[in-house]
Amino acid sequence: MTRDDGKLQRTRRRFLAETAALAGAAGIALPLAVEQTSATPESMRAAIKNIVGEAPLNKGKVKLDVPALIENGNAVPLTVSCESPMTQDDHVKAIHVFTEKNPQPNVIGARLGPRAGRASFSTRIRLADTQKIVAVAQMSDGSFWTDEVEVVVTLAACLEGS
Amino acid sequence: MTRPAAVLFVIAVLGAAAAAADIPLAERKSGYEFMARETRAMQDDDSANPATLWVLDAETLWQRKEGSAGKSCADCHGDARTNMRGVAARYPAFNEARGRPIDLEQRVNICRTEQQRATPLAFESKELLALTAYVGQQSRGMPIDIANDAHIRPFLEAGRVMFTERQGQLNLSCAQCHDDNWGQKLAGAAIPQGHPTGYPLYRLEWQTLGSLQRRLRNCLFGMRAVSYPYGASELVDLELYLMWRARGMPVETPAVRP
Amino acid sequence: MARALINAPAKAKRGEVIEIKTLISHIMETGFRPDSTGKPVPRDIITEFICKYNGEEIFRAELFPAIAANPFLTFFTVADETGTLNFEWIGDNGFTATESVNITVE
Numbered sequence: 001m002t003r004d005d006g007k008l009q010r011t012r013r014r015f016l017a018e019t020a021a022l023a024g025a026a027g028i029a030l031p032l033a034v035e036q037t038s039a040t041p042e043s044m045r046a047a048i049k050n051i052v053g054e055a056p057l058n059k060g061k062v063k064l065d066v067p068a069l070i071e072n073g074n075a076v077p078l079t080v081s082c083e084s085p086m087t088q089d090d091h092v093k094a095i096h097v098f099t100e101k102n103p104q105p106n107v108i109g110a111r112l113g114p115r116a117g118r119a120s121f122s123t124r125i126r127l128a129d130t131q132k133i134v135a136v137a138q139m140s141d142g143s144f145w146t147d148e149v150e151v152v153v154t155l156a157a158c159l160e161g162s
Numbered sequence: 163m164t165r166p167a168a169v170l171f172v173i174a175v176l177g178a179a180a181a182a183a184d185i186p187l188a189e190r191k192s193g194y195e196f197m198a199r200e201t202r203a204m205q206d207d208d209s210a211n212p213a214t215l216w217v218l219d220a221e222t223l224w225q226r227k228e229g230s231a232g233k234s235c236a237d238c239h240g241d242a243r244t245n246m247r248g249v250a251a252r253y254p255a256f257n258e259a260r261g262r263p264i265d266l267e268q269r270v271n272i273c274r275t276e277q278q279r280a281t282p283l284a285f286e287s288k289e290l291l292a293l294t295a296y297v298g299q300q301s302r303g304m305p306i307d308i309a310n311d312a313h314i315r316p317f318l319e320a321g322r323v324m325f326t327e328r329q330g331q332l333n334l335s336c337a338q339c340h341d342d343n344w345g346q347k348l349a350g351a352a353i354p355q356g357h358p359t360g361y362p363l364y365r366l367e368w369q370t371l372g373s374l375q376r377r378l379r380n381c382l383f384g385m386r387a388v389s390y391p392y393g394a395s396e397l398v399d400l401e402l403y404l405m406w407r408a409r410g411m412p413v414e415t416p417a418v419r420p
Numbered sequence: 421m422a423r424a425l426i427n428a429p430a431k432a433k434r435g436e437v438i439e440i441k442t443l444i445s446h447i448m449e450t451g452f453r454p455d456s457t458g459k460p461v462p463r464d465i466i467t468e469f470i471c472k473y474n475g476e477e478i479f480r481a482e483l484f485p486a487i488a489a490n491p492f493l494t495f496f497t498v499a500d501e502t503g504t505l506n507f508e509w510i511g512d513n514g515f516t517a518t519e520s521v522n523i524t525v526e
Contacts, residue, residue, distance in 0.1 A: 075366045077203075104484060106486070116478060209441045
């Protein structure tokens with residue numbers, strides 16, 4: 001068979017139409033997607049304000065690492081790290097992570113101190129949709145630092161049925 | 163999400179190459195190779211792979227006396243690390259008493275009922291997944307080695323038909339995706355070659371460990387075809403064909419997949 | 421009790437920053453997922469994780485439903501004395517789990 005074989009082309013066209021239907025039918029099951037309870041950018045802002053209060057939120061010092069393209073939103077690897085000497089006088093006290101479009105904006109809030117040696121942690125999180133993730137770090141001097149990333153979530157093809 | 167996903171898929175498959183027959187042996191690739199770096203890292207490090215939690219459970223189950231015979235797996239099989247080495251690479255295997263191939267889950271359950279005289283473990287139960295993952299792990303890195311003899315051949319053939327013939331309301335075949343269009347994107351996800359090298363495995367979509375049959379039933383459901391109940395001979399034949407199709411490829415159990 | 425897995429070096433040099441990896445089996449049911457009748461399945465998650473080094477807290481995390489099933493957490497500490505690392509997970513419906521590992525510091 002060659003690439004330009006007419007019969008094959010027809011078969012391919014039919015295959016496309018059918019599989020488009022399959023993808024359409026299949027692309028529905030997202031475990032966190034319950035519309036009315038989704039966090040909005042506003043509720044994320046509120047959750048951040050809850051931590052930060054009236055203090056200014058500075059860009060920098062903290063770095064959020066998430067793969068740019070996510071294979072499955074059920075377990076997205078995430079690492080947050082901060083530039084800090086982690087000494088008694090100058091260390092990271094807490095790191096919080098938030099999302100924009102999950103049902104609830106809070107993801108994790110970690111408390112650490114000079115004994116950590118390195119201001120960094122990793123976990124795996126759920127992302128219901130393509131969205132923004134924000135990390136906020138609180139330093140021992142009371143300042144807050146932030147980083148944010150935009151992530152794209154793709155969908156699984158073979159799904160759970162009956 | 164539904165619409166854009168469908169559109170993406172059409173665009174993706176439009177670029178597909180011409181239909182192929184069987185994938186040449188040297189060009190076969192495990193699903194591992196289609197995964198993102200981060201998902202691979204999860205499989206590469208046992209302490210990051212959630213499937214390890216099941217394997218640890220199985221180390222306990224292996225020693226536990228069960229059923230009216232009051233025997234543990236270890237009582238008859240000794241140390242799994244030596245005595246179960248290479249076993250999973252041979253399954254599904256022909257079972258004389260049943261006159262047909264059985265998969266590893268069925269093999270474990272035969273020992274449960276006939277040797278331990280206990281009730282069979284349910285398909286996809288924590289215990290059965292744990293034990294098969296544990297037995298499977300002992301073959302990690304070993305080449306899949308399915309016997310292709312006169313006993314097995316008719317069942318292998320039945321499995322091949324299941325794989326290559328169109329079925330279901332969408333009139334699709336497994337081969338259309340996994341032989342002809344592997345490497346293309348389906349709703350953003352790469353279509354792998356569909357090799358069974360890592361089962362049972364931790365699938366992010368499931369958020370748990372699952373068997374090859376669970377995966378096959380998912381694919382059949384997606385095709386709007388009959389998904390067959392767990393343990394159905396049709397599914398075992400399909401498992402057999404997939405394992406034969408992956409002959410020589412290394413066992414990855416327990417793997418991780420998106 | 422839930423199965424947990426800790427990966428930390430058994431030996432370290434004094435002052436060395438070591439990585440600790442933790443994994444625990446838990447479904448992390450979000451409380452947002454509808455069941456077959458459309459009602460949300462009640463939330464069942466781990467809400468708190470604490471790590472102590474010879475009795476002193478070195479890392480703590482508050483977890484929310486957005487943490488993936490079978491929570492995985494890795495973090496760092498300075499290996500400053502021989503002793504024990506204790507791990508504790510607390511969650512909904514009275515869930516608790518503990519684990520510990522020893523470390524020798526030279």
